[in-house]
Amino acid sequence: DSGVTQTPKHLITATGQRVTLRCSPRSGDLSVYWYQQSLDQGLQFLIHYYNGEERAKGNILERFSAQQFPDLHSELNLSSLELGDSALYFCASSVAGDSGELFFGEGSRLTVL
């Protein structure tokens, strides 16, 4: 158990819909990272938040947005969903976000039908 909690674990929805994925980092960790992993693909970095502020942005679509709240939990919002958005979405946390170990959650599996 990494200490990072992601909900929901599984989500099935239809094209055009909007979903929110939630991540609770390890206690004391200030950084939250979001990654997308499609079937048999590598991990695509989406976005990084540190203590409530956006720190780095990767291959995140304009239809996707994220935020980190004062209690340090984070939410990833996916809108106007397309079939290609079906993937595992991982959240990771670290203490500070520099040179440190990333602790990954178990992921949220999104299926868009």
Place this chain on the structure above:
Amino acid sequence: LAKTTQPISMDSYEGQEVNITCSHNNIATNDYITWYQQFPSQGPRFIIQGYKTKVTNEVASLFIPADRKSSTLSLPRVSLSDTAVYYCLVGDMAGRADDMRFGAGTRLTVKP
């Protein structure tokens, strides 16, 4: 230009030592080298991190030559349960997007 280059796949047998090499020609002075392991449908798990020379922990060793342009993850006496994808990351992880890229990784298959 890719920041790291690893073999796409490797095969081994139980009980053998496995060495996976990662090339990172453009490594910067402040960059660390970190390796992660990922099983299917699970989040990656930290294995080891190093800056130079050799680092060893209970599961692996990391060898980094003096020029730091490559690194080798060594897994001693692998078992079937070591079958996974192994990722090499290079960066100081200071919030730069490039530092967060895992790449394709190396798919290790351990056979009985």
